Amino acid sequence: MGKTLGYARISTDQGQDATSQKAVLEDLGAVVVFVDIGNGSKLTGRDQLEAALRLLDEGDTLLALHPDRLARDTGDLLTIAKRVIEKKAVLRINDPAITLDGTDIMAEVMLTVFGLVGMMEKHFIKARQRRGIEAAKLRGDIYKGRPATISPDAVRDLRQQGFGATQIAKRLKIGRASVYRLLAA
Structure with missing residues (x-):
């Protein structure tokens, strides 16, 4: 039996912390947990995910708590799954329970469905943001984005x-x- 590598992601390091994700992943058997900070809408810049994928060997498992921790895009989620399977490793999602090893079409279907849910969620977040900006403009507020964090x-x-x-x-x-x-x- 191979090793289990955990993967966690938080959107920002301001007010968010990966400690609870790491603890759960370790309780589920991860020997090491890779953590990225940034949104899950694209794969570029996810150095820790890349490191975890490179370290996978045959028989290993890549473990994530939820599909949206891996990606908020169906194509990206399936790309990650394909890379794991090509290494003859297993992708395991804790919630909902999905184990993808390339032999179970239903696991792939479930992963695809949850990838679609992540894409929809991303769309709704952007739509709410646009409506908020438009409402601010109608009130006469000047929309300047989030406050600067860099001096x-x-x-x-x-x-x-x-x-x-x-x-x-x-x-x-x-x-x-x-x-x-x-x-x-």
């Missing part, structure tokens, strides 16, 4: 001290693209 002054100060964009990004725990954007503003 432009801190970026400029570090730049004046001679730090490069990569060093600034690491020190402030932000993306390099954000550093470039703030320096250009």
